[in-house]
Amino acid sequence: MLWWIIILIVVVIFILIMVFSYYNRFTVLQNRINNSFAQIDVQLRKRSDLVPNLVQAVKGYMGHEQKIMKEVTEARKALLKVIPSKDMKSKMKAGDALQGALKSLFAIAENYPNLKANENFLQLQKEISAIEDKVAYARQFYNDSVLGYNNLCKTIPGKWFAAMFNKKAGKYLEIPAASRAVPKISF
Amino acid sequence: MKKISFHDQIARNKRNSFFLVIIVFIVLIVLGYAISFAFSPDYFFFIMILATIISLVYVMITFYNSDKIALASVKAKKADPVLHRELYHAVENMSLASGMPMPKIYIMPGAQINAFATGRNPEHGVICVTEGALNILNKQELEAVVGHEMAHIANYDIRFVTTVAIVVGAVSIFSQLFLRSLWFRGNRRSQGNALFFVIAIVLAILAPIIVKLVQLAISRKREFMADAGSVQFTRYPPGMINALKKIKADHEKLKVPTAVAPMFLSDTTKRKVAVLFQTHPPIDKRIKVLERM
Numbered sequence: 001m002l003w004w005i006i007i008l009i010v011v012v013i014f015i016l017i018m019v020f021s022y023y024n025r026f027t028v029l030q031n032r033i034n035n036s037f038a039q040i041d042v043q044l045r046k047r048s049d050l051v052p053n054l055v056q057a058v059k060g061y062m063g064h065e066q067k068i069m070k071e072v073t074e075a076r077k078a079l080l081k082v083i084p085s086k087d088m089k090s091k092m093k094a095g096d097a098l099q100g101a102l103k104s105l106f107a108i109a110e111n112y113p114n115l116k117a118n119e120n121f122l123q124l125q126k127e128i129s130a131i132e133d134k135v136a137y138a139r140q141f142y143n144d145s146v147l148g149y150n151n152l153c154k155t156i157p158g159k160w161f162a163a164m165f166n167k168k169a170g171k172y173l174e175i176p177a178a179s180r181a182v183p184k185i186s187f
Numbered sequence: 188m189k190k191i192s193f194h195d196q197i198a199r200n201k202r203n204s205f206f207l208v209i210i211v212f213i214v215l216i217v218l219g220y221a222i223s224f225a226f227s228p229d230y231f232f233f234i235m236i237l238a239t240i241i242s243l244v245y246v247m248i249t250f251y252n253s254d255k256i257a258l259a260s261v262k263a264k265k266a267d268p269v270l271h272r273e274l275y276h277a278v279e280n281m282s283l284a285s286g287m288p289m290p291k292i293y294i295m296p297g298a299q300i301n302a303f304a305t306g307r308n309p310e311h312g313v314i315c316v317t318e319g320a321l322n323i324l325n326k327q328e329l330e331a332v333v334g335h336e337m338a339h340i341a342n343y344d345i346r347f348v349t350t351v352a353i354v355v356g357a358v359s360i361f362s363q364l365f366l367r368s369l370w371f372r373g374n375r376r377s378q379g380n381a382l383f384f385v386i387a388i389v390l391a392i393l394a395p396i397i398v399k400l401v402q403l404a405i406s407r408k409r410e411f412m413a414d415a416g417s418v419q420f421t422r423y424p425p426g427m428i429n430a431l432k433k434i435k436a437d438h439e440k441l442k443v444p445t446a447v448a449p450m451f452l453s454d455t456t457k458r459k460v461a462v463l464f465q466t467h468p469p470i471d472k473r474i475k476v477l478e479r480m
Contacts, residue, residue: 032286039283130276137283140422145286 022152022161029149033170036142041083043138044095047131048083051076051098054124058105061115068105075101088173095135102128139173146170210401218361218394221387253345254305254313263293263315274321277330278314281337284420290314290340300324300434302452304336305345312340323437324430331417331426332452338416344409351405355398362391407468414473415480424480431477435470 051072059069075098082094106125109115116122150169152158162168268275274292282289290304290312300323302316314336316329324332339345365387417427434453448454454467 036286043283126272133276133280134283137280137420141284141286144419 018157019161019164022158023165025152025158026149026162026165026167029145029152030167033142033145033149036138036145037088040091040135040138040142043131043135044079044083044091047095047098047128047135048076048079050124050128050131051102054102054105054121054128057118057121057124058109058115061112061118062108065108068101068108072098072101072105092139092173099132099135143172146172214358214394214397214401218358218387218390221383221390250307253307254311257303257305258293258313258315261295261315263295266292266294271321273326273329274316274333277326277333278337280330281334281420284334285337285341285416287312287337287341290337292316294318294321298322300332300430300437300453302332302336304339306340307346308343309340312337314340319437323433327421327423327426328430328433331421331423331430334417334420335413335427335452337420338413339409341416342409342412344413347409348406351402355395355402358398359395362395365391403466406466410467411473411476414477418477418480424477428474428477431470431474 055069055073063069075094079091079094079098082091085091109121109125153162153167153169266274271292271294274294278292279289281287287309290306290309291314293313293315295315295317297317298319299317300320302314302320304312304314306312314333316332320329320332369388414427418424421427431453448466451467453470454465
């Protein structure tokens with residue numbers, strides 16, 4: 001009789017430890033996803049912070065290229081508007097739009113030899129392309145975090161605990177193929 | 188050739204490292220058991236406690252200052268955020284890709300390509316690269332090398348290697364104490380069992396060698412693991428492969444104190460020694476594994 005009670009207590013303690021540790025693991029992994037989400041925001045903000053400096057730097061050389069200047073400024077405004085939101089998709093879209101506009105600006109800048117000799121401009125160009133890498137890496141880590149979380153949600157016994165705590169698998173970010181390609185900077 | 192995923196590679200290496208640690212502990216227990224039978228048990232117990240305390244204090248001091256000691260021993264200097272912009276970008280990229288806090292960045296003199304990571308946990312992580320690595324490696328290769336070091340930090344390799352070093356140190360201290368104590372035993376030999384006495388002597392001589400080999404084997408496993416981690420972060424195996432190829436072509440070896448040699452990206456010893464006695468796996472083998480990812 002005594003043995004049965006001891007075994008029962010051990011089993012109950014074991015189950016409790018399992019429940020607690022799985023709950024904590026879900027929480028840790030979810031926090032990791034949220035944190036990597038915030039990391040993407042940081043990079044997007046950094047990118048939009050550089051835009052006014054860039055516009056200032058190129059104004060003197062290509063001030064009459066109104067269309068692209070406006071495009072970049074508008075894209076930045078649109079991005080700044082969506083950064084505080086939780087909607088990752090529109091955020092990514094706005095981020096890509098700004099990146100696209102900046103890319104065309106740099107392409108046009110190729111026609112201005114004086115601008116290309118400007119130290120300040122080159123610096124900004126380098127920084128902006130470095131930030132593009134960082135956005136890509138931050139997105140990658142976001143997806144890695146989601147992968148870790150989903151693996152826990154979809155394997156046994158994590159699957160049962162996920163159902164118990166009502167945890168649902170997370171969504172991956174689509175990484176556009178073009179954003180991984182490092183832009184060629186020619187001097 | 189069969190493709191292996193870097194996740195599998197990391198998992199396999201973790202498992203292998205675990206078994207290696209188990210082997211070291213078994214050696215330690217068997218050795219202690221044999222010695223305690225050879226001697227009177229209570230006398231042995233006293234030695235064991237004393238040796239453990241001494242080695243623990245020693246290890247704690249070195250553990251908490253390991254980064255400073257390592258950086259000072261190679262004359263490393265803090266990297267400049269403006270001057271070494273590329274390196275800062277590479278480290279920041281890898282810190283984003285790994286989700287690790289941004290480590291401190293140091294540069295050490297030397298024309299060769301090499302790098303190491305130190306710091307007792309990710310919050311105190313330090314990455315140090317040689318001037319040669321900055322000059323010779325391109326952007327992707329530098330990122331891969333930094334990713335390799337970041338993987339060492341993420342895997343808690345510094346703590347792991349230190350822990351193994353404690354056990355290895357403890358084994359050799361026990362062996363030494365036992366072998367030396369034989370000189371003072373004289374004709375009190377009747378206390379212990381004669382057969383166990385012989386076994387204990389043999390073990391005391393062999394054990395430090397065995398655990399040293401295990402320590403080196405673990406060190407090599409961790410290198411494969413960090414290579415796999417680097418690929419996980421960069422998602423670009425050719426980066427690490429090309430960096431290793433450049434290191435291979437780079438004949439001139441770096442002069443560093445032997446104590447910090449296992450921490451480096453590639454082997455720093457000049458001699459040609461058997462794989463069993465090296466801190467790092469052969470570069471060709473590392474490239475071969477990377478090419479399968």
